[in-house]
Amino acid sequence: MALSAKAVPQTIPRIAPREDLNIFRISQIQFDIAAEHLKLDAGLRQVLRTPKRVMEVSVPTKMDNGQVKVFSGYRVQHNIARGPAKGGVRYHPGVTLDEVKALAMWMTWKTAAVNIPFGGAKGGIICDPKRMSKSELERMTRRYTSEILPIIGPARDIPAPDVYTDSQTMAWMMDTYSMVVGYSSLGSVTGKPVSLGGSEGRNEATARGCLFVTEEACKVKKLNFRGATVAIQGFGNAGSIAARLFTEKKAKVIAISDSRGGVYNTRGIDPYKAARYKERSGTVVGMAGTSRISNDDLLTMKCDILIPAALENVITLNNADQIKAKIIAEAANGPTTPHADEALAKRGVMVLPDILANSGGVTTSYFEWVQDLQNFFWTETEVNAKLETVMKRAFHEVHENSRKHHVHMRTAAYILAVGRVADATIVRGLFP
Numbered sequence: 046m047a048l049s050a051k052a053v054p055q056t057i058p059r060i061a062p063r064e065d066l067n068i069f070r071i072s073q074i075q076f077d078i079a080a081e082h083l084k085l086d087a088g089l090r091q092v093l094r095t096p097k098r099v100m101e102v103s104v105p106t107k108m109d110n111g112q113v114k115v116f117s118g119y120r121v122q123h124n125i126a127r128g129p130a131k132g133g134v135r136y137h138p139g140v141t142l143d144e145v146k147a148l149a150m151w152m153t154w155k156t157a158a159v160n161i162p163f164g165g166a167k168g169g170i171i172c173d174p175k176r177m178s179k180s181e182l183e184r185m186t187r188r189y190t191s192e193i194l195p196i197i198g199p200a201r202d203i204p205a206p207d208v209y210t211d212s213q214t215m216a217w218m219m220d221t222y223s224m225v226v227g228y229s230s231l232g233s234v235t236g237k238p239v240s241l242g243g244s245e246g247r248n249e250a251t252a253r254g255c256l257f258v259t260e261e262a263c264k265v266k267k268l269n270f271r272g273a274t275v276a277i278q279g280f281g282n283a284g285s286i287a288a289r290l291f292t293e294k295k296a297k298v299i300a301i302s303d304s305r306g307g308v309y310n311t312r313g314i315d316p317y318k319a320a321r322y323k324e325r326s327g328t329v330v331g332m333a334g335t336s337r338i339s340n341d342d343l344l345t346m347k348c349d350i351l352i353p354a355a356l357e358n359v360i361t362l363n364n365a366d367q368i369k370a371k372i373i374a375e376a377a378n379g380p381t382t383p384h385a386d387e388a389l390a391k392r393g394v395m396v397l398p399d400i401l402a403n404s405g406g407v408t409t410s411y412f413e414w415v416q417d418l419q420n421f422f423w424t425e426t427e428v429n430a431k432l433e434t435v436m437k438r439a440f441h442e443v444h445e446n447s448r449k450h451h452v453h454m455r456t457a458a459y460i461l462a463v464g465r466v467a468d469a470t471i472v473r474g475l476f477p
């Protein structure tokens with residue numbers, strides 16, 4: 046396998062004429078665009094665009110009514126050339142193997158984009174966690190962990206939370222792993238409670254990383270962060286904490302939403318009040334002092350910064366031309382399609398791609414793993430300072446690549462990340 050690190054001049058990527066919303070194929074299109082720029086040879090492309098290992102497991106679980114239900118679960122390890130596999134576990138009725146494969150591949154590029162020594166993985170169970178009791182979730186989590194146990198561990202593959210899994214889920218996974226191996230293995234998962242070897246700052250890390258790269262982007266775009274208007278789709282871990290951190294830095298959050306709809310107020314929304322209101326009523330809709338807005342209209346409303354923090358494929362050819370934000374910071378994974386990327390780039394909208402904008406989560410997971418392996422824990426100030434260094438360096442490396450290769454920020458991030466994984470693969474050589 047040979048790799049020329051020299052990039053070819055900008056060519057319009059040969060993306061499919063019609064928009065394809067299968068996210069595994071989207072992840073491969075994004076890879077192919079970077080591979081073309083890097084002139085990777087065909088064999089290496091095949092290695093890098095295919096998951097290394099795919100595990101499908103049955104997860105028999107005793108439900109509270111005494112009946113046994115069998116859930117389908119997955120763990121996909123996309124690539125481990127640069128270190129152990131790393132990635133979250135998602136509980137959702139819509140989980141598919143293709144989705145898990147795409148998310149695993151994005152993890153490989155994300156860890157490489159911020160240059161931390163991990164590969165990429167993802168897991169998921171097809172289930173409806175909102176309709177399961179805590180004890181059912183615990184039994185399902187423990188059985189899933191024991192099924193994937195042969196391929197996980199601190200040196201192999203380290204799970205973390207994702208959509209509808211949290212620090213409690215990680216505590217059950219860590220305990221199950223530890224019971225089987227016979228000792229307490231803090232480094233087996235990240236996103237754990239602080240009382241169990243979790244890291245200070247991990248809970249806010251995705252949103253904080255997103256804040257750091259958005260502040261840098263504002264400087265480049267000569268947009269004043271103070272007073273900049275922000276619309277956020279999704280008010281969960283990533284979105285609600287972003288609302289708080291952006292407000293603390295004096296940006297003005299004017300719209301927020303969740304699965305039931307959105308609300309806006311052009312004079313600003315108090316993120317603390319919104320969080321308390323959502324806690325009580327289960328949604329942000331109906332919050333005092335706000336007007337209703339649909340999730341679709343939120344994306345195209347007048348604002349300086351748009352933060353998609355919920356779902357995949359929300360910015361497509363259907364709405365890309367109507368988006369008014371100057372900067373899109375992708376807290377969610379996969380919110381923008383490749384066709385929409387092209388349309389936005391033509392209009393000068395700067396998209397901070399998911400593999401950069403939400404990489405604060407995995408970066409602090411890396412800090413957690415390092416602390417666990419050393420049994421030496423850092424203060425929140427130390428964690429946040431290290432995160433800031435990593436995120437700002439990554440932003441400027443990506444931006445520099447974007448200028449050098451005349452490409453938008455996603456392709457620039459991919460050129461950086463894919464190039465790093467390709468280099469590692471080549472120097473390791475092909476076994477046997």
Ligand code: NAD
Binds near residue numbers: 279282355
């Ligand atoms: P979460 O479950 O905490 O929150 C998801 C939010 O999205 C909820 O407020 C939910 O109501 C909302 N939502 C669901 N369907 C919606 C819809 N149709 N329209 C608008 N909002 C909708 O999840 P999270 O951890 O905040 O993750 C959100 C995104 O960020 C995902 O793409 C995830 O992969 C990504 N991400 C999260 C982390 C992390 O550390 N939490 C790290 C990297 C990436």
